[in-house]
Amino acid sequence: MVTTRAGAYRRQGERVFRFVLAERAAHWFHAISFLVLLATGLALVVRGAAAFLGGDVMRTFGLTHRIVAVIFTVVAVPVLMLGARKSTGEWVRSAFRFDRDDFRFLAGFPKDFFGVKVTLPDQGRFNAGEKINSIFQIIGWFVMVVTGWMLVWKDALPRDLARWTLATHSFTALFLGAVVLGHIYLASIHPHARPGFTGMTSGWVPAWWAQGHYRKWYNKLPGE
Amino acid sequence: MTRYAYYIDLSICAGCESCTVACQNKNGLAPELAYTKVHRFETGTFPNLKSSFVAGQCFHCDEPACAAACPTGATYKTDEGPVLVNEAQCIGCKYCMVACPYDARVFDEEMGAARKCTECADRLASGRKPACVETCLTGARVIGDLDDPKSPIHALITQPDTVQMAGAGFYFRLPEGIAKEALPEARGTGVVYAWQSILQPLGQLLMGGAAAALLASAAAFAVKSVRGGGTEHGHD
């Protein structure tokens, strides 16, 4: 496993190393299991979907939801703890800490999102929007895992508790679905953000992009 | 039209459970499964204890929480009153069991379906009575049509000691000295309706809103790049 020894995150010519293998692996295990859970769960929410797909498909979805839930529950945290403990700790701490530049970033972000010219303040390793996404993902993971496993045994729970658990699991899923649509769009389509996509594949991003987007982080990176 | 009402006279119920058994036979239920149960209960304080019976079963709610929660439409309310489940369409998710305030849904592991009392809708359609009514030794169980002025059900349900189950065409006549608190009570279904009619639509609206916002953003960039003639890059 790639370590997070000082210097893993570095400048090298025109590139910057942004995510170690453990971070990328955890991201993709989380992302793909999340999307499978969302798709198989949405079939129970969208009117007419169950009738359209039929009983056999719906039962298979139910089973898939439970199997993929195991991956969603047990993979990401240990991978991050084993392969990127220090950087993960910093990510979690920074996600819940907002400074004045973060608030100014958020105020200007809607313009940037729709392509209106705006100067955004310098950001650290994660910008304020990514911090908000991180908060939703961290809390959302916990809520979905706890309520999800409770629902596997829903008929054994006190009725009132089971009803609240179902409502919570259902609404949190849809809320996270809305958040993830925005995340996927920004990461893979939005012209200002998508140059960073390779950070989650090879681990490397263009230096010019890192400098423009995460200046406070970029300036502290060891370089060659 | 036909609107069925069901009446049980608890003052003459003997607690013999013939109804439970007749129902199990009619519906092919395993011995540990039952659509209608007879619970013995006691009121008062020693030595003035009073013992009586109350039937626990599906009351065929006017607005069934079980049908509201059902994601497949397998559970549905009929115009005549009975709440039915199409067992072939049921995926066994057990949402209805969580939703029903009276624990009236019965999970049949063999069938993989959450089954329920049908009020013997099939028998009613051919002019017969439900198995439980037909078999009741004391005649405590009666079914009738509210839209038929000649039906004897009207005289029964207007007796002063008769209590209607809230939000259902189902009536109990209570034994003397037994308060209506002895009857099962529907509680906690508000969250089921709120989940189905507020949270699910709101959540889908959020997802739709997010999709609309990113389409608008993509369109704005497309217009910009056509106008500007060049492609956008990350420098602002």
Ligand code: HEM
């Ligand atoms: C972020 C990840 C997850 C998402 C997006 C998700 C999504 C959903 C959705 C949309 C529903 C349908 C809710 C409704 O009908 O209104 C659902 C149901 C359910 N989910 Fe999840 N879920 C996730 C994680 C989990 C986990 C970790 C478990 C644990 C086993 C789980 C277990 C269940 C169960 C048992 C149900 C009830 C339906 C059934 O029994 O098949 N979910 N989920």
Ligand code: SF4
């Ligand atoms: S009593 Fe329960 S099973 Fe019967 S209709 Fe009402 S909610 Fe459904």
Ligand code: SF4
């Ligand atoms: S178990 Fe069957 S009847 Fe009950 S809510 Fe699920 S699909 Fe509907």
